[in-house]
Amino acid sequence: MAETERETIRESTLEGLDTAARKGKYGGRPPVITDDMLHTVLRRKVLGESVEQIQPDLIIPTGKRKGEHPSVASIYRALAEHEKARAYPEATEAAHDDFAALQQRDRSSV
Template sequence: MVAQTERENIRESTPEGLDTAFRKGKHGGRPPVVTNDMLRTVLRRRASGESVEQIQPDLIIPTGERKGPNPSVASIHRALAGHAEREACPGAVEAAHADVAALNDGAVPEPRHQAEVLKSR
């Protein structure tokens, strides 16, 4: 009975702790291998005509468990895809954060219409 009560307490307190951490700007999970500085370098060099395969050997992971070696080509492509998504809908991330905060506060976010989505582009 005590173990069951403890599990219920953990189940209730975990979302509260995650929400508090999110509001403080902390995010769970492994930090990204491709930093913002690396991404800017990749974007600049791609604009000058270089391929990801040519750029990859010159990049070095600055921190974390894999500090030192080069990021994989797949990691660079994932970072570029994420950047393209953020550029396509710049307000989408902020809107998603607002929706999550509303859900955590017990409110139901209003649906967005296609015209509103297109305005944010």
């Protein structure tokens, strides 16, 4: 009986997450490194600066840590995600297409 209840709760949770995703809402914290910050980091790295030199000049624009500097680890993580997106552009493009199709389907069903 406990397994059945657990499975019911799991299915309800997944349905709720799916519904929220179709509305464009995702759980978790917003990213600390914005696109503008990432662009600044990439530009300055090309000029030969290290992440440690760039980090004190960056300021988090929103959220719980607004006004503080992002950690060096956050910057490296954002750089790694950027490189992954560049390494597999077809996967990124397919994900964007899938998301657009989901949004279009939701708009037409409402």
